[in-house]
Amino acid sequence: MKVYLALFKVLFLSILNMNLYSQTQYKTTNEPVGINNIVYKWSQVSLLATANDTEIFKPRPTVTSRFLGLTFVAVFDAWSRYDQKAIPVYLKNTERRPIKEQTLKNKEIAISYAAYNALCEYYFSDKEKFVAYMIELGLDPNDKSLDPKTPAGIGNLAAKAVIEARKHDGANQYGEEEGSNGTPYFNYVNYNPVNSPDEMIDVIHWQPKYFSDGKGGKFAPACSTPFWNKVKPLGLQSGDQFRPVPPPSLDSQQLKDEVKELIDLQYNLTNEQKALVEFMRDGPKSVQQAGHWLKFAQDVSRRDNHTLDQDVKMFFYNQVTAMDCFIACWDAKMFYDFARPYALVHYYYKDQNIKAWGGPGFGNIEMKGQDWRPYSPDIFLCPAFPGYVSGHSTISGGCGEALKLWTGSDTFGESATWSSPGALTEPDNIGKPVILRFPTFTETANMAGISRVMGGYHIQSDNIEGLKLGRNVAHEVWKFYNIHIGNANYK
Numbered sequence: 001m002k003v004y005l006a007l008f009k010v011l012f013l014s015i016l017n018m019n020l021y022s023q024t025q026y027k028t029t030n031e032p033v034g035i036n037n038i039v040y041k042w043s044q045v046s047l048l049a050t051a052n053d054t055e056i057f058k059p060r061p062t063v064t065s066r067f068l069g070l071t072f073v074a075v076f077d078a079w080s081r082y083d084q085k086a087i088p089v090y091l092k093n094t095e096r097r098p099i100k101e102q103t104l105k106n107k108e109i110a111i112s113y114a115a116y117n118a119l120c121e122y123y124f125s126d127k128e129k130f131v132a133y134m135i136e137l138g139l140d141p142n143d144k145s146l147d148p149k150t151p152a153g154i155g156n157l158a159a160k161a162v163i164e165a166r167k168h169d170g171a172n173q174y175g176e177e178e179g180s181n182g183t184p185y186f187n188y189v190n191y192n193p194v195n196s197p198d199e200m201i202d203v204i205h206w207q208p209k210y211f212s213d214g215k216g217g218k219f220a221p222a223c224s225t226p227f228w229n230k231v232k233p234l235g236l237q238s239g240d241q242f243r244p245v246p247p248p249s250l251d252s253q254q255l256k257d258e259v260k261e262l263i264d265l266q267y268n269l270t271n272e273q274k275a276l277v278e279f280m281r282d283g284p285k286s287v288q289q290a291g292h293w294l295k296f297a298q299d300v301s302r303r304d305n306h307t308l309d310q311d312v313k314m315f316f317y318n319q320v321t322a323m324d325c326f327i328a329c330w331d332a333k334m335f336y337d338f339a340r341p342y343a344l345v346h347y348y349y350k351d352q353n354i355k356a357w358g359g360p361g362f363g364n365i366e367m368k369g370q371d372w373r374p375y376s377p378d379i380f381l382c383p384a385f386p387g388y389v390s391g392h393s394t395i396s397g398g399c400g401e402a403l404k405l406w407t408g409s410d411t412f413g414e415s416a417t418w419s420s421p422g423a424l425t426e427p428d429n430i431g432k433p434v435i436l437r438f439p440t441f442t443e444t445a446n447m448a449g450i451s452r453v454m455g456g457y458h459i460q461s462d463n464i465e466g467l468k469l470g471r472n473v474a475h476e477v478w479k480f481y482n483i484h485i486g487n488a489n490y491k
Helices: 002-030 038-057 061-080 104-122 124-136 151-165 253-267 271-281 288-304 308-336 341-348 391-407 441-454 460-484
Strands: 353-357 364-368 411-418 434-440
Touching (some): 038 061, 038 104, 038 124, 038 308, 061 104, 061 151, 104 151, 253 341, 253 353, 253 441, 253 460, 271 411, 271 434, 271 441, 288 391, 288 411, 288 441, 308 460, 391 460, 411 441, 441 460
Antiparallel strands (some): 353 364
16 A cells, blocks of 8 residues: 555656646746847837937937947836846835745736836937837836836836936936936036047047038038946946056057058948948847947847747846946047047048048049048948947957856857949949858947947047957946846856
8 A cells, every 4th residue: 555655656746747747838938039029029119219219319329339238128127026036126125925926927917017117218219119119019108106006007017116226326317416407318517528620739639620511512520429438337347447457559560550540441441341331230210239239139139939938138237238338338439539440540641642431432443542431432431439348349249258157159150242342332332142141149239339440430449449448348337237147156
């Protein structure tokens, strides 16, 4: 009898375990993955909002990186209350929900309210679109509940906590910083460039340049968010934590060689290289660098069939890294206030004949050094802020390293088709379609970085030190990330 009972017990436990396994498999195989999970869908909404922001307010990569970063912090914080270990960043006094409430449906509702409220705050111009999407999801956009026991209440609380915590964080979103005039993103640090658009006083420092307004006139954009080094980071200890070494000096052979290198690269651009320059530069409705790397993260989600939980964590880490990379990058830019190649080429090659790209409609020609220009259209000649270090390199180095750390592999394996190389720059000289291949995250970041040298926006030092800075940021934010996902074994 004892033997029979023992065998029955073993059989019963085996059946029970099989049922539990079957239920787990059922949940896993039937849970929406990739493009169908709700976090991925909200990431699509976020990218559309970023593209629209570019159209309305013109490119402002620092600002939109903060919008995206904080949106995914709100999403993470809401989700954390339905996870067994995660620790929210800003959401306080809201208990973790019991295991029986940690359902996919509750997570979806909480995340949606968090994303909705954060996006309405940061991308207010698109509020009607966000309202429409909530209704499409079957959720009431007017539900303002702050009940910490319901998913809608938790989502609302998570967004509210993030928004409140990030007021007066140095971004001057509300024109509230001391020295401001009440205008959002006003230059409250009173940065004035050493050089004016019409007068070069010190060539080693940044000089504003005239752009065409597209109507026969011209204007010189002011430095974009010169105070961004003062924005409070999320995972970094401070914006200057990994400040790069100084750029090469004006009389150094290194700087002369790097300026010569970019002239040659730009003059000899192949069709494929033009495609890379334009793809990484982005055009109208650009999602800026943070959005570009959110797109690459989406590629990973589709490739690996991510669940909601996976995308919450990956997008959170990816976009916090991008946000902190911008802060660290602007620390270097504003600390060194270093020149762009535009001025350096004119200085080194004044009255000398060089071979270079002559601008839209001219192609490659021989010209005087002082007539050189980047591979850009007249309406956007070069970024309106100091050169050292490259923003594309910093954010790409950081986000590429973050995806490598998060996935546990450097393999990427994605590609993108650029159908009309030259269309954004020289529309009368459009090349054949190009397929850009991204074998690894590291190589993708390197391609983004070198594209800025090829285009004439940066010297090699801007690129190399930017990539290094971004990767340092990614490793520091990795510590922050592991703490917040509740990884007790991470040190």
